[in-house]
Amino acid sequence: MQLVAASDNTDMGLKKGDKYYPQVGADCVVGLDEKIKAGQQTYTEATDKTAGLMSAADKQKLDSIDTGPLTSVQLKDAKTGAIYLLTVDDGEIKITKESDG
Secondary structure (H helix, E strand, O other): OOOOOOOOOOOEEOOOOOOOOOOOOHHHOOOOOHHHHHOOOOOOOOOOOOOOOOOHHHHHHHOOOOOOOOOOOEOOOOOOEEEEEEEEEEEEEEEEEEEOO
């Protein structure tokens, strides 16, 4: 709701005729905070057996991802589509072609 300052108000930094929008917190309107809380969606943590913000099946897939260091990485050549394997052997980086594109 837009209001108009009836007179100069130095405390609020308003001059007579200035337009302003008062802001009121939900706890200042009787019953509004309870109504907002009642309409809020809450979520439980997803487990491998119960859904939360993701399905239980997706949680199982996520949990199955190995988070340790990789021993190799497959890369696809953007131009030819060929597949390459990047590995590190005794500190030496090696790239070998696995298949043509």
